[in-house]
Amino acid sequence: MLTDQRHQLIRDRLAAEGSVLAGELASRFGVSEDTVRRDLRELAKAGHCRRVYGGAVAAAPFAAAPIGLRGGHAVEEKARLASTAMALLSSGQTLFIDGGSTNTAIAKAIPCDLELTIATNSLGVASALSDHPLVELTVLGGRFVRDLGTCVGADTLAAIAQLGADLFFLGSCGLDASRGVTAFDSAEAEVKRAMARNSAGIVIAVTNDKLATAAPYRVAGAEAIRHLVVEKTAPAAILADFERQGAEIHFA
Amino acid sequence: MLTDQRHQLIRDRLAAEGSVLAGELASRFGVSEDTVRRDLRELAKAGHCRRVYGGAVAAAPFAAAPIGLRGGHAVEEKARLASTAMALLSSGQTLFIDGGSTNTAIAKAIPCDLELTIATNSLGVASALSDHPLVELTVLGGRFVRDLGTCVGADTLAAIAQLGADLFFLGSCGLDASRGVTAFDSAEAEVKRAMARNSAGIVIAVTNDKLATAAPYRVAGAEAIRHLVVEKTAPAAILADFERQGAEIHFA
DNA sequence: TTTCTCTGTGCACGTTCTTGCATGTTCTGC
DNA sequence: GCAGAACATGCAAGAACGTGCACAGAGAAA
Structure with a gap:
């Protein structure tokens, strides 16, 4: 470079x-x-x-953060999770990345020398990747949901249906060993399910506050998780449940 | 060689x-x-x-703009154009907005109290609109082109085909009274043509340096332009040609 | 055809620039 | 005040650079 x-x-x-x-x-x-x-x-x-x-x-004229990147919460923890998640990547892979501030942190952490094909429905992730020369980026369009910063709906689903990925970085709203991965919004959950269906493996990176919580809409069972990236301080008892169901645990 | x-x-x-x-x-x-x-x-x-x-x-002019969301050039002029273009908007309209820094400036200038339905293939425009509570935003996904900051390709065209708009804010690469509106990239031109086809009116806002210039790929004839937003200092002779072909001129 | 000149190219040399590491210093949070 | 992170500085290795020179091929002149 x-x-x-x-x-x-x-x-x-x-x-x-x-x-x-x-x-x-x-x-x-x-x-x-x-x-x-x-x-x-x-x-x-x-x-x-x-x-x-x-x-x-x-220097001087800085307008404002343009996108819904102002996920001001737990920035450092998320950056640490992101940096740990990089170990799962290698050149040539194809990824789905959906919304959420942790996934945006992951997108930002992707090194410039990795050659990847990435599809995302998140505006924040797309912006973070927009300057990566070696990333072939597909934006999964659709109805934009302001609160999530992502696109959902029939168009999004149709675009996902045409793609397949090695890994899916699933931005989780709730994560519980028995109830699995859950989301707050029905349409959002549907998009996540579609991405999960077309991926060979699911990666979830979460801060401690998401562990052992659940939202109304079910996305996938805990057994579908291939890689779980967590903070060092995550409760061992909870992690053990996920590990039993086949998840590989990575500590940030 | x-x-x-x-x-x-x-x-x-x-x-x-x-x-x-x-x-x-x-x-x-x-x-x-x-x-x-x-x-x-x-x-x-x-x-x-x-x-x-x-x-x-x-060299200079390009080096300042290879990455999509960059708008460093003629920022103030573009903001003035954008502010003038606001006179064309009213609540209830549906808009297409494509890429380009002028269009990003326009998106930023859209007041928060307008209720609009907007579809865009530009990441910069989408980001600018992502916090507008009353704008119903559709992202036209597809293959992301880094240099343009927009999505192009079959997916983008398919999404456009399902929509119709009252106005299309066309980010023009070149604008000439005889050669019409032109673009630098073939796929980009195709997307612009599709948006033009499905719109009732075309709006073009350009700084003086785009006037009387042309790029390789034709998007539309000059007679297709309904509104032309230009700087106060734009050469009258050039504007007269567009006016003869039906364009309404708006001075910023 | 032969010879000459000119241009473009590759190689060798010494120089300059960039970069990562090691060192010691300064800053920040506790 | 202390520990650890971030920092500036100096240094050495390697990459990139400019220059001079030799050689090959094209075209012009003899």
């Missing part, structure tokens, strides 16, 4: 989100943090950003 | 991807890296690209 490209991508991200983290950029670009720090120093010198401890913030 | 051919191929590549790597070009052309470096040096001298360590990036 060209130094210049890196600089441009950093500026894009600054414009889009107002701030960047050195460590996150390093893993995304596949370079050392030193290199990123050097980049940030130069950009700051050129007036494109202001250097702060841990990263940099946009 | 002729030197001239190589130069042309490099320029094509720069236009398509925004940047090139010396090593990659060398192996592609079957020449030494020295030769490629010489080529790049010459192209840079002629102003066709900017030389950077490891390769080259497209």
Whole structure:
């Protein structure tokens, strides 16, 4: 990757989100943090950003976070989950990624040197991937649901039906060993079911607050989960239930 | 292979991807890296690209816009155009909005109290509208084109075919009274044509630099334009041609 | 045809740039 | 104040670079 490209991508991200983290950029670009720090120093010198401890913030005219990315809750935990989930990826894979702030964090963490084919119905995920040169991105359109930041409906289902994926990153609303994966919205659950049907494996990354909770609409049974990415502090008893049903546990 | 051919191929590549790597070009052309470096040096001298360590990036106007959601160029002018275009909107309308930074500016300018139904294949437009409570938003999915920030392809066309709109905000690449509206990309032009077909009226908002220019792919004739939103400083002679063909001119 | 010139190309050389690591310093949260 | 993270700096390895030079092929002149 060209130094210049890196600089441009950093500026894009600054414009889009107002701030960047050195460590996150390093893993995304596949370079050392030193290199990123050097980049940030130069950009700051050129007036494109202001250097702060841990990263940099946009210089002056930063409008507002454009998308429903303001999943301000538990940002660091989600970034850690995302970084752990990267171990499941390798070049050549095809992925479904649906909505949710954890999945957006995962999309942001995907390194630039992975060649992937990704289909998503989430605007946040699509935006996060829109600058990945090696990712072939398919947007699964449909009726946009504001609260979820995703597309649902017949069009979305039809588009999913034409695709198949190796892994499905399922943004879970509720996760319970007996009730399985559940969602708050009927149409959303239907989309998730369609993605699950057309995927070889399901990956779920959740923060502790989602564990042992359930929402009204059932998406899949716990036995359908292939990989479960959780925080280090997740209760062992709960995890054991999932493990018994075949899930592989990954600690962030 | 002729030197001239190589130069042309490099320029094509720069236009398509925004940047090139010396090593990659060398192996592609079957020449030494020295030769490629010489080529790049010459192209840079002629102003066709900017030389950077490891390769080259497209010259000024393009380098500022390879990534979809970037709108750095002529921001204020576009905001003025957008604000003027608002006069064309009223509650209850259905709109198509396609890609381009001017259209993103228009989407951002849409007031929150308008009740609209909007379909777009642009990620930037969708993001701008994602927090509008009264806008019913349909995302027209498909293959995401990084340089345009929009979705194109069969899925996009199929989704458009199911919809109809009162107005189509057409992001124009080139606009000429005799050659009509033109686009740089074949698939993009096809999507624009489909939207135009299913709309009662076409709205085009352009900065002066787009006037009297043309791109390879034809989208629609000038007579198809219902509303043309231009800067106050737009050349009167050019506007007269459009007016003769039925366009209503709006000055920002 | 032969010879000459000119241009484009590849190679060799020394130089410059980028990058990651090691070092010591500064900052932040507890 | 302390531990750990983030930082700046210096350094070394490797990649990319520019330059000079030799060689090959095309075209012009003899």
